[in-house]
Amino acid sequence: MRLTDLLGCRVVDGTGARVGRVHDVRMVQDGPPIGPFGAAPRVHALIAGSPAVGVRLGFGRSDVHGPWVVDTVFRRLHRDLRVIPWDLVAALQEGVIVLGASDRQLPRAPGDRPPEGRVIEAGLELLDRQMLDREGRMAGNVDDLELLWRSGEGPPRVTAILAGPGALARRLGGRLGRAVAAAHERLQDRDLEGPARIDLGVVAAIGSDVRLTVDRDALGTMRFEAWTRDRVITRIPGSR
Amino acid sequence: MKPKQVLEIFLGVLTAFGGFVDMGDLVANAETGARFGMGLAWVVVVGVVGIVMYAEMAGRVAAVSGRPVFDVVRERLGARAALVNLGASFFINLLTLTAEIAGLAILIQLASGLNYLAWVAPSGIVVWLVIWRVRFSTMERVFGLTGLLMVVVAVAVWRLQPGLAGLTADALHPTVAHGESLATYAFFAIALLGAAMTPYEVFFFSSGAVEDGWTPGDLNVNRANVYLGFPLGGLLSLALMASTALVFHPRGISAEQLAQVTLPVGLGLGRIGVGLLLVGMFAAIFSAALETALSAGYTVSQFFGWQWGKYVRPREAARFHLAVIIAVIGAVGLALTTIDPIKVTEYSIVLSAAALPLTYLPILVVANDPTYMGDKTNSRLLNAVASVYLGLLLLVALATIPLMVVTKGGA
Numbered sequence: 177m178r179l180t181d182l183l184g185c186r187v188v189d190g191t192g193a194r195v196g197r198v199h200d201v202r203m204v205q206d207g208p209p210i211g212p213f214g215a216a217p218r219v220h221a222l223i224a225g226s227p228a229v230g231v232r233l234g235f236g237r238s239d240v241h242g243p244w245v246v247d248t249v250f251r252r253l254h255r256d257l258r259v260i261p262w263d264l265v266a267a268l269q270e271g272v273i274v275l276g277a278s279d280r281q282l283p284r285a286p287g288d289r290p291p292e293g294r295v296i297e298a299g300l301e302l303l304d305r306q307m308l309d310r311e312g313r314m315a316g317n318v319d320d321l322e323l324l325w326r327s328g329e330g331p332p333r334v335t336a337i338l339a340g341p342g343a344l345a346r347r348l349g350g351r352l353g354r355a356v357a358a359a360h361e362r363l364q365d366r367d368l369e370g371p372a373r374i375d376l377g378v379v380a381a382i383g384s385d386v387r388l389t390v391d392r393d394a395l396g397t398m399r400f401e402a403w404t405r406d407r408v409i410t411r412i413p414g415s416r
Numbered sequence: 417m418k419p420k421q422v423l424e425i426f427l428g429v430l431t432a433f434g435g436f437v438d439m440g441d442l443v444a445n446a447e448t449g450a451r452f453g454m455g456l457a458w459v460v461v462v463g464v465v466g467i468v469m470y471a472e473m474a475g476r477v478a479a480v481s482g483r484p485v486f487d488v489v490r491e492r493l494g495a496r497a498a499l500v501n502l503g504a505s506f507f508i509n510l511l512t513l514t515a516e517i518a519g520l521a522i523l524i525q526l527a528s529g530l531n532y533l534a535w536v537a538p539s540g541i542v543v544w545l546v547i548w549r550v551r552f553s554t555m556e557r558v559f560g561l562t563g564l565l566m567v568v569v570a571v572a573v574w575r576l577q578p579g580l581a582g583l584t585a586d587a588l589h590p591t592v593a594h595g596e597s598l599a600t601y602a603f604f605a606i607a608l609l610g611a612a613m614t615p616y617e618v619f620f621f622s623s624g625a626v627e628d629g630w631t632p633g634d635l636n637v638n639r640a641n642v643y644l645g646f647p648l649g650g651l652l653s654l655a656l657m658a659s660t661a662l663v664f665h666p667r668g669i670s671a672e673q674l675a676q677v678t679l680p681v682g683l684g685l686g687r688i689g690v691g692l693l694l695v696g697m698f699a700a701i702f703s704a705a706l707e708t709a710l711s712a713g714y715t716v717s718q719f720f721g722w723q724w725g726k727y728v729r730p731r732e733a734a735r736f737h738l739a740v741i742i743a744v745i746g747a748v749g750l751a752l753t754t755i756d757p758i759k760v761t762e763y764s765i766v767l768s769a770a771a772l773p774l775t776y777l778p779i780l781v782v783a784n785d786p787t788y789m790g791d792k793t794n795s796r797l798l799n800a801v802a803s804v805y806l807g808l809l810l811l812v813a814l815a816t817i818p819l820m821v822v823t824k825g826g827a
Binding site: 232233234235241242243244245246299301303304305306307313314315316317319339344347348349383384385397400401402404405408409410412414415416 | 481482483487490491492493494495496498499548549717718719720721722723724728729730731732734735737738777778780781784785787788793794799800802803806807
């Protein structure tokens with residue numbers, strides 16, 4: 177499963193009534209350690225509701241104080257957002273999340289911070305961030321997250337960062353997304369499947385960028401870069 | 417402060433000053449001066465205050481968090497909205513690059529007599545060669561400092577009307593010039609705003625902060641550049657407007673050729689003045705061509721997370737350099753279709769103004785986010801001013817296309 181499979185999902189409550197769409201996924205880092213970054217984040221709650229615009233701008237988070245006007249507008253737009261604990265998810269179908277409770281029992285956002293472990297709002301604080309390799313060189317963006325989830329085993333947890341066109345395609349969606357995915361399939365190494373995968377064990381820190389403990393040339397995200405370098409750029413005099 | 421840092425700040429201010437004016441400013445200020453006198457001078461002031469505030473925020477975000485503008489756009493808008501934004505920004509930036517390259521070719525035509533179309537491709541190649549081979553700081557300094565020669569425009573204005581009393585009076589009591597409608601007045605106001613607040617300036621400025629390795633310790637360099645360099649550049653824009661307002665406006669002559677900018681300077685300072693002006697204009701437009709070509713690479717690379725920048729060798733930022741090459745080829749191709757360079761310039765600045773909220777809002781939000789900025793978030797005063805501008809920019813974005821249709825592109 178990927179983070180994108182949750183983001184944008186429709187949410188319906190136990191009675192079949194519409195709650196809205198998933199706008200972000202709140203994660204908490206409280207599992208067993210998996211590398212320098214610490215524990216693997218697991219899904220704690222879904223942030224869902226009817227508003228469509230600007231959730232990614234981050235005004236749901238209590239420490240962001242924007243200019244008063246912007247702040248007020250977006251807080252008003254987002255006042256119906258709900259924080260849905262993962263325990264309430266009864267079933268996950270194609271594009272639809274069915275809850276085991278009725279809409280009225282759901283807590284409202286913001287607030288409800290879980291007690292232990294670092295809280296990461298995956299869409300806001302992890303997705304679309306720049307990755308830097310151990311030398312500080314740019315190594316692609318966090319285009320998606322790989323989640324491991326078996327029903328009956330508790331909430332999904334993050335196992336890897338997915339990057340490059342193979343991951344970006346599903347984010348874009350629609351006809352463009354399919355075209356990008358098809359191009360990626362054709363240009364990909366034959367023995368590889370799916371997007372480039374960066375195990376969470378090689379993540380050193382997550383801040384305004386995502387720092388890795390490996391060299392970027394070891395990553396699957398650098399194929400197009402290598403092709404451009406070898407076929408175009410180094411053929412022009414003076415590229416060194 | 418160490419002497420070296422003082423020199424650094426001083427040169428930075430002069431570079432920002434000399435590099436401020438580009439094709440958009442030249443065309444918009446000369447044209448509005450001739451048509452409206454100083455009746456639109458206040459817009460230049462509004463635009464300069466806007467770009468100062470916007471660039472200061474973007475420079476501060478880059479210095480503190482290491483994130484240039486398009487990184488922030490992607491992080492705050494998500495992949496889909498940011499891709500739409502990238503498409504619009506790249507297209508407008510390409511128009512701007514086309515205008516700058518065509519502007520260089522026109523200046524060479526003025527000096528050589530040979531048609532500008534012959535000079536489009538050579539200009540594009542030289543722009544690319546400089547990006548390919550010359551160090552970032554050298555490139556920025558040489559062209560920015562040479563651009564300072566355009567100060568002759570201000571000197572010429574002073575010679576033509578010592579004391580500036582008449583010009584100041586016109587600027588302080590703006591009226592819609594005789595024979596112009598309110599719609600064309602508003603359209604040229606948007607053009608002037610877009611010329612002063614072109615998005616590429618901020619893409620370049622914030623990426624340049626990363627190229628120069630700025631840290632929170634360089635925030636004083638950032639402030640000096642934008643608080644001193646940009647307003648001085650804005651004064652130069654006003655001088656351009658004043659020069660055509662003095663010479664063309666009273667005679668009812670429009671200024672729709674780049675060559676006409678030289679006439680007031682010729683009247684005030686003679687041939688040497690014109691020579692200095694041409695060199696200064698060439699350097700300033702060249703500097704803008706470099707900035708827009710680089711911005712094409714910066715925006716695309718930052719969206720996808722590719723390695724970018726001139727601080728690494730070209731072979732280590734291959735896709736970035738490929739994007740720059742494609743943009744230069746595209747702009748040269750567009751200019752060679754014999755499309756009117758002045759029209760391209762006008763469209764590029766007007767669309768720039770309309771697209772401003774797309775990149776301005778994410779920067780405004782992140783400049784307030786303590787997880788990026790620590791204690792270097794916006795002050796309340798800055799936020800108050802920034803909110804007023806957000807409203808203004810949204811209004812401009814909504815009004816641009818209807819005004820473009822109603823006035824037939826300012827005709």
